[in-house]
Amino acid sequence: MTKREHVMYDFSAEPGNNELTVKEGETVTVLNQVHTGSDWLAKWDEEWDDARSTGGYGETTGEEEGEATGRNTHTHMKISLNKFAFSKIPNPEVYLLAKLPPKGKDRLAIYMGDVGPVWLYPQSPLDCVVADPKKGSKMYGLKSYIEYQVTPNTTNRPVNHRYKHFDWLYERLLEKFGSAIPIPSLPDKQVTGRFEEEFIKMRMERLQGWMCRMCRHPVVSNSDVFQLFLTYRDEKEWKTGKRRAEKDECVGPMVFSLIDPEAPELDIIEVEQKCELFSRFTKEMDDGVKDLLNVGNIHWKRCTGPLRKEYQKIGKAFQNLSSVFNTSGYTGEATLTDALTAAGKTYEEISQIVAEQPRKDLHFLMETNNEYKGLLGCFPDTIGVHKAAIEKVREGDKMVAAGKINTQDKGTMAKRISIMCYSLQAEMNHFHSNRIYDYNRVMQLYLEEQIRFYETVRGGQEREGSMKR
Amino acid sequence: MTKREHVMYDFSAEPGNNELTVKEGETVTVLNQVHTGSDWLAKWDEEWDDARSTGGYGETTGEEEGEATGRNTHTHMKISLNKFAFSKIPNPEVYLLAKLPPKGKDRLAIYMGDVGPVWLYPQSPLDCVVADPKKGSKMYGLKSYIEYQVTPNTTNRPVNHRYKHFDWLYERLLEKFGSAIPIPSLPDKQVTGRFEEEFIKMRMERLQGWMCRMCRHPVVSNSDVFQLFLTYRDEKEWKTGKRRAEKDECVGPMVFSLIDPEAPELDIIEVEQKCELFSRFTKEMDDGVKDLLNVGNIHWKRCTGPLRKEYQKIGKAFQNLSSVFNTSGYTGEATLTDALTAAGKTYEEISQIVAEQPRKDLHFLMETNNEYKGLLGCFPDTIGVHKAAIEKVREGDKMVAAGKINTQDKGTMAKRISIMCYSLQAEMNHFHSNRIYDYNRVMQLYLEEQIRFYETVRGGQEREGSMKR
Known part of the structure; x- marks a missing residue:
């Protein structure tokens, strides 16, 4: 290939x-x-x-x-x-065959939980709030930008960051952890500032979502670079930290060198099966999520577009008929025309409710699925590193025969692919537990809002219906 | 023109x-x-x-x-x-200037009611049931037809009629009363018998609606031809009655000669104003009804088409995601996947409910408005007779000058146009009271069914929502 x-x-x-x-x-x-x-x-x-x-x-x-x-x-x-x-899938060879430095302080612990290998989770989870977007400027006002206030729950002290700082953080996280952990892209950059307020609000919401997800990850949230981003105390500390992070050499597949699961070595067949399972699952979930986003998108457009207009037209048709009836000159017309007008207004209200509903329920469902779409889009690269490593390990015998490596190297590779597999399992278990939490939450909110919607409409109709009885 | x-x-x-x-x-x-x-x-x-x-x-x-x-x-x-x-608007001259035969027994009474001139309504209203469509055949089975059983509430004795008999009745009523009373067309003839049962049911429903409307009209329901249709006792009576009806000479504008309102003569300006008022009202109502039918039609199609499919797709998307989640191999997945599957099924149910709803509420609203569309389509012809008569009467002076009529004739014409105007007013008042009754009824049923709809959907959602709490 x-x-x-x-x-x-x-x-x-x-x-x-x-x-x-x-x-x-x-x-x-x-x-x-x-x-x-x-x-x-x-x-x-x-x-x-x-x-x-x-x-x-x-x-x-x-x-x-x-x-x-x-x-x-x-x-x-x-x-x-x-x-x-093109794919930037890093070559796992550097890790599989590298002479590893002595184990440092920043070990990434994996232990055996109820569901299998899991990352070590902190006692109290990290969280942060992204808020208060403010316009800043530099170069005597020639260049303006938006600065967001980010406040972690550990220090409760806000730090300011521009989008480009988030972007820098994303780049560091991707570089350092991307081989082991899917790091979702930031919300897209915008080209024109046409609908600035709406856009800034939406971006802040999505940056908040991205930060939340990073905070919830025990490995990412505990990393030096992420902590720096959340807790730097002054410009100097920020700049020094940035330089240090950019010089970090334990990046790419080398991140696996930080992992040392205390668990029996897995053979290559088991490693391959697990890798295949995760690959299939994330691909299928990706399809399912995209399918839901697709139909959600169509439904959103129908609710705010044709359906809204249709209810409006029904409302107008009733009211028009009421106006015509009012010109009949016939006595005893008022009850009917009042009822027709009221029915017409109810339909115009329904039109409004129907058009506003997506923002109340679909919005959160779509945001969550959009986030998962982004996350799932990272898996092919992450899993690609593992697949490339498996291929390399499978070539072990040939490499020994060709004199490229010795038998000890081959043993090292087998041990290291097993470590990689524990990392992948820990990551998948992290993904699954988050997924179950997120989807439970979003489905509950969605269904509650849907019930409220039908209740509201029915309420309006009932008031109208009772008038006519 | x-x-x-x-x-x-x-x-x-x-x-x-x-x-x-x-x-x-x-x-x-x-x-x-x-x-x-x-x-x-x-x-x-x-x-x-x-x-x-x-x-x-x-x-x-x-x-x-x-x-x-x-x-x-x-x-x-x-x-x-x-x-x-082309228009078959009969020339009202025959009536305006005719030597009238002595007043017979079949007078059409108009009296002054609370709302103005009204027809004389019977003590107990006539009604009939159209039911039990049966296939009949003749010519040794070479020709087959559908026969409907028509049972009036007066005799409670059923008579059988084929569509072509209804059609014959329509022709007689149109010929005899069409200048004074809008006689709506029968439901359309069908060309192919592709969906026979559905079609026969629909036609029967519409024939029932047509007969009901005719029964409710005090002039039509009391006429010899209509009574013959409902109460003939044997083939001989039917055939004799048919021949008599077909020979009736008091048809077209001559029907006005049966009317003798006991009320002061109206001057031509008043006649013209009333005629104009009714013309405008029926035209505007016609527009309003067509508008409602249009949007109702679009809504019907959306409910049974795209909207149904969309809810189905949402349902399927939830269920697909549930299936994918089930393959995760992660423990503690069941609550979420059960909820997702249930939500998916609820959406498929909603899809069904949404698609079936038009038959429950829109159907009756559409049928009623369709009936009124037909009725309103007759007014231009009926009003046309009056307008032609007004034009003729306005030419009275010229005609006297030209020696075509004498002054007495001119007086007769003025008197007769006044009679025509009372007839038109009685008919409009009949129309208005029926309209108010019909629209009150249809709106009430429509809104009740709409409430039931939102209640049903909300019920389903709530059962689903409670599962997840």
């Missing part, structure tokens, strides 16, 4: 998007050649459609333009193109 | 459709030249669309084809074409 290709055009990676900056004339190694020729174009189109149909569920057209979330479809397409064409 | 045209093609009127049979070479007088050239075609197209969008609200496409009502769009178009091009 691996293939070398010459770069035909310059491409500048956007920071935080897991892209690769390439220049014309360079040579890249294509690990994952998904598409060529017309297939390539077809996939491109698909991605484009996908971005429009599942990504922008808050987007509406025409008169509701003001509600747009400012999602940048074009950028999204570029990302997808870049992601599909 | 009046214009003579040569007939360019043969056209055979379908019985019961208020059409005109014409032969190539004949000359017709066009009273109401609505369209010419490309406008004509445009209107034809409009009518075609109209027939599809407002007439066939029970019609669905694709998988719901089995629910079609068998409405014949093509026939409908021909009718419209014929109606728009």
Whole structure:
């Protein structure tokens, strides 16, 4: 599958998007050649459609333009193109065969829990609040930006961060933990500031969601770089910490060197089976989540668009008929025309309720699934590292025969792939427990809001119905 | 506006459709030249669309084809074409200037009620039940037909009638009363017998509605021809009665000669104002009714089509996610997957409820408005007779000057237009009281069913919600 290709055009990676900056004339190694020729174009189109149909569920057209979330479809397409064409899956060889430094203080503990291997969770979970977005400026007001206040529950002391700081944090986390832990992308950057307030609110909500997820991860939340981001006390500490984090050499597959599970070594067949199971599960969940986002998106549009208009039209039709009846000059018309007018108004209210409902229930369901879509999108890369390692270990005998490694190296590789597998299991168990918590919560809220919706509409109808009895 | 045209093609009127049979070479007088050239075609197209969008609200496409009502769009178009091009508005001159025969027994009484001039209503209202459609055959089984049992509340004795008998009755009523009373068309004839049972049921329902409306009319229900239809005792009585009815000469505008209101003569200005008022009201109500039918039709299609499918898809998406979650191998998954499956099933139930709802509430609202659409479509012709009479009376002075009539004739015309106006007022008051009764009833039923709908859905959601708490 691996293939070398010459770069035909310059491409500048956007920071935080897991892209690769390439220049014309360079040579890249294509690990994952998904598409060529017309297939390539077809996939491109698909991605484009996908971005429009599942990504922008808050987007509406025409008169509701003001509600747009400012999602940048074009950028999204570029990302997808870049992601599909090249993969930055790190080579696990560096870890499998490396001479490891002596074990330091920053060990990543895995122990055997009820559900199997699990990360060591802190006594009290870390949490933080992202709030109070403020416009800042520099260069004598020439450049302006939004600064968010981030307050962790440990210090209860707010720190200020711009989007680009979040982006820096994301890059560090991805670099350091990406081989072992899926690090979801930040909410997309925006191009135009057309609907600024709405956009800032939405971005803050999503940054909050992203930070929450990172806080809930025992490995990520406990890392130096994450703690620095949340608790730095002054500009100096921030800058020193940044430099230190950027110089961290224990990144990529080397992160596995920090892990030392106290558990029996797994054989390669078991490792491969588990890897396959997780790969299949995350792929299938990804499909299910995208399916739900798709139909949710369509339903959202129908509720705020045609359905709203239809109820409005029914309401207007009743009221029109009432107006006509009022001109009959016939006595004893009032009861009917009053009832018709009231029915018409009830329908206009229903129209309003129906249009506002998605923001009350679908919104949270969509946000959660969107977050999971992002998270699930990271698994192929993370699992890819494991699959590449398995392949390498399977070649062990050949490598020994070719004199590339010795028998001891082969034993080391087998031990290390077992460690990697414990890490993957701990991560999957972390994912599952979070998933169950998140989906239980979102389904409960969704169904409660749905009940409230039907109750509200029925209430309106009943008031109307009782008038006529 | 009046214009003579040569007939360019043969056209055979379908019985019961208020059409005109014409032969190539004949000359017709066009009273109401609505369209010419490309406008004509445009209107034809409009009518075609109209027939599809407002007439066939029970019609669905694709998988719901089995629910079609068998409405014949093509026939409908021909009718419209014929109606728009030519008008059979009878010339009121025959009545205005006729030597009237001595007053017979079949007087049509008008008295002054609280709301103005009203027909004399019977002590106990006539009613009948159309039921028990049976297949009959003749010519040794070569020709088969459906026979309906019609039972009036007066004799409680059923008589059998085929559609063509109803059609014959309609023709007689239209001929005799059409100048004074709008006689709505029968439910359309069907071309193919593809969905026979469904169609027969629907036709019976509509024939019942038509008979009910005729029974409720004090003039129509009391007429010899209508009584014959409901109460004939044997084939001989039916045939004799038929012959007599067909020979009735007191038809068309001559029906006004049966009317003798005991009320002061109205002057021509008042007559014209009332005529104008009724004309405007019925036209505006016609617009309002068509508007409601239109939006009702769209809503019907949305409920049985896209909305049903959407809820189904949401249901399926939840259930799919549940299935995927079940494969996680993680313990403690059951509560969530059970809840997701139940939510999915609830949504599939909602999908069903939403799709079935139109038959429960919209159906009756649509049937009633469809009936009124038919009734209102007769007013232009009925009012046309009055307008033509007003024009004739306004020409009175000129006609005297030209020696066409004498001053006494002019007085007779003035008196008779006043009688016509009382008849029109009685008819409008009859229409208004029926309209108020019908719309009160249909709105109440509609709103009650709507409340029941939201209650049912909410009930399902609540059962689901409580599971998850």
